[in-house]
Amino acid sequence: MKIKNIFLVGLASFGMASCNDYLETEAPSKLTDDYVFSTAEEANRLLNGVYQATCSSNTYGNAYLTTFCLNSDVEFTTSSAELKSASHNEWKLFDGEADGSGLESTWNAVYAAVERANNFVNAAENSDLYKSGNEDLNQMIGEAKCIRAMNYLDAVILWGDIPFSLTRTYDNESLIMPVASRDVILSTLIEDLRSAAPKMKMASKITEGVERCSKEFAWSLIARMSLFRGGYSLRHNDGDTKGYKMERPADYLDYYKIARTYADSVIKSGSHNLTKDYFTVFVDESNYKVATGDDPIFEIPFVQDVNGNIGYIHGPKGDESSAGGTEGKNIWGKSSGSVGLNAFYRFTFDSEDSRRNTIGYWSYSYDGTPVAVASYNNYCNKWSKFWDEAGTLGKNSSGNTGVNFPYMRYADVLLMFAEADNEIEGKPTDEAKAALKAVRERAFRSANNKSDKVDAYVDAASTKEAFFDLIVKERAWEFGGENIRWKDLIRWNMYNKVVYQQFWKYYGMGCDRDDSYDYEGIFNKLPGVCFYKVLSRDSLNKYPEKYTAEKYPELASYPNKTLDVLEFFRYDSDDLTIVNLWDNFGMNVDYMPSEVGSDAWSKVTFFSWLDDETGIAKAPCRCSLRGYIYIDVYGVITPASMPEFNSLDVLETLPPVRYMLPYPTDAITKSQGAYKNYYGY
Known part of the structure; x- marks a missing residue:
């Protein structure tokens, strides 16, 4: 059962x-x-x-993937509020308080x-x-x-x-x-599981499979806890309730060794693999399919119509009619699509990386009509109610999807092993490279030049630093929408740098693509006007020779086979290719399609973030990291000590991000003086 x-x-x-x-x-x-x-x-x-x-x-079931999924270069939620919310719960913006709603x-x-x-x-x-x-x-x-x-x-x-x-x-x-202390807690839990794991069963021997905790999950969890035990975290200064700093424990390498040992135990057990294609893993979960032996090592087992908002907060936003529910061929009900991905995230992928196809660019109206979205972020399309072929939840449904969430995946174990081994050995070993290659092999399984994207790419990293950089990037591409990125950046002591850089990317793009903030040199390469058509499912099926996976990967891989989709304009000639979803027309405006006539294209404008009244970026570009860095309508930076970006050298001077949450006010009151808040709360 x-x-x-x-x-x-x-x-x-x-x-x-x-x-x-x-x-x-x-x-x-x-x-x-x-x-x-x-x-x-x-x-x-x-x-x-x-x-x-x-x-x-x-x-x-919800809060960890929404309220407490903090902003980074992967997940990102915007705010247009210039002032702190009265609810004091803007944790993603690093601007909450001990009485914040939802905290208790x-x-x-x-x-x-x-x-x-x-x-x-x-x-x-x-x-x-x-x-x-x-x-x-x-x-x-x-x-x-x-x-x-x-x-x-x-x-x-x-x-x-x-x-x-x-x-x-x-x-x-x-x-x-x-x-x-966190060090005592994690050390105790690690030893607790090291004692328990030998008496546990492999997932293949458990009737419910990966919906129950198994021996390999215990091993994987030991590895994850060990990396956090050995990683950086925000620590308050002794006797000081306001000051804080980023530190890692002196014995960190001991815990990297534990992480390597237990990640290696999972790998050598042969109990899991990456046989399924990347997108298929999540689509199967959206269809309530539980598979033992593939990528998921432990799935949190939610119950339909009882709990879990996976696939409601993920995937395309789906509106309902004024009367409630959805109509016509849209049998999937309402979805919020509230898990947002950083607007720049999609441009970090290689064009042949299949993981890019899990990013979404349109929502659905109540009747199933696709609507192009030009916002400050994109949808995380890994899971969605729309992927459920049977429309199990029905037209009048909303949350409580009962879709499982893969709390631990084999891809994570492989990357944890590669990271720990590289740190311990001081260089990328053959074993670490093999682990990273296994993850990339799945991502580039259908690529024309897979060997370049997998073997050559990994082998080119010959130093500890170069290989670590590959791990940092790979984990960003692999775990989008899974509430992992900001946690990784913290334990690597990179969070303040990344948050700061994301602020200036949004702000600079909002200031009419001001290249003084364009430290990557990408602003003028990104698309502005983007042309599209609503493409019926019949047309998509009728012309497979046109809509190939190579030219239209976002369509060929799209899991919903009933609803219409959006075709984004593409220009091809012998000497020029413009893929409008990814490319700026630049000087090639003559190749823009017509907006009138029998072959008319609609258009949407990406990155239209300049406020014409103030002459600077609109509020979401200035306010979405407000608790760390903020610029008001007059261009004044808060805090005053925060440097304005002028070169990458400034990254070494940044204060840490106060990402830690305060104890809830009620918990402090009931503790009779035993608990108190630090970090300036």
Whole structure:
């Protein structure tokens, strides 16, 4: 039986076993030693309650992919507000406060999941079933420990030093959980999983497959935690509630070695591969297909019409009619498309990289008509309700898609291994190169010159620094829309540089492509006016010799085979090719298509970001990183100490980004003075 089919039973059975707020004083836990795990089947039902807590919309089901997916060179959400929001929750802009809306609910959701895991582990390890050496129960204990570790890891990334305990509230002397340092927390969790993993099963031996935590997921999670344990993070100055700096622990290399060991264990196990094409992995998830042995190592198992907004917040925005729902051939209902990708991100890809095809350029009206979008970002089209061939959720649906999210992928393990090995050895080894090549092989599987894009590309990096640069770029291309990029940049101590550069890219492009801010020399190469036509699905199917994957990859790979799409203008001659979605016409304006007549093309203008009234960039280009750097309508930079861009040398003088979240006000109040905020909150 699939795990999601028995979630609700597990939730009902386990409902009394967790507390809504870990600081509550009333009946914190009712799963005591008096409760007996009489059978593995009974334990399994209770374990489903642990999984269910992890599916909360306040964490993995929505908030982690939207509210707390911070802006970077990959994911990017804009704001036109010149002043801080009254809700104090603009975390993506680094401009929130301790009373920010949504902060407390996410904090409580994390600790509710942790409490359920602690309840399960403690009760299970005190049961007669455990004492008898039951293998199934040992597997389940490992699963609960994995769920606990991933919740703690992602909380540590967001908050740094946090309240920490592996003991259920029932057994604690105090209801106020003590704060532990992030280093102690991650080291403890790593050792906890190193002990649990040997007793766990491979995904192929588990009925639910990758919808349950497996041995290889435990190994992968150890590797991920180790890289964060050994990476940089924002740390407050001793005794100073306002100051902060970026530091990494002195023993970081020890943890890179652990990361390499456990990533290598996954690789050598042969339990996963990258056989499926890149886009297919996510399209299959959108069609509720669960495959064991390919890229996904652990998928968070959401339930249709119950939880999970994957494919609602991702993919093209889909409007509903004024009466509600969608009509005609649009059978997929409403979608928000709120996970935005940086407007410049798509131009970083090689033209033959299949991962570029997961970026979206049009939305849909209620009747299924495609609408060109010229915004400050693009859609992340990895998952979408529109990809579900059966239209399972129906015309009147919105969120709670039940589409699984791949929390851990094999591609990540390969890249973690390559990164750790390069850092340890001080140069790219053959093993590290092979891991990186495996990821790129899938991306360029259909490329005409695959060997150049894979083997030659990787082999050209002969130094530690050059190979690390390849890893940095590869992880950007591989994990778009998965809430990984900003976290990587933090542990590499690159976040302030990237945030600063993105600000000036948006601002410079908004200032009529001001080349004084164009440190990459790309502004005048990017398309301005872009011509397009609505292309019916019948026409697309009728002329396969025209709409080839080589010339129109965004159409050939498009997963929805029912709705119309947009054809973007392309000019081809013996000596000139202009692909309007990617190229600026420049001096070749004579080749622009007609906007009138029987062969009329519509047009949309990209990067029209200049405010004619102020003469500088529009608000979204100035306000979207407001908590770190902001320029007002008069051109004044805030903070005053922030340097204006004039060369790449300025990157070495930048202050760190205050990405850390504050403890919620309510948690501080209930802690009776045990907790306090740092980082200037």
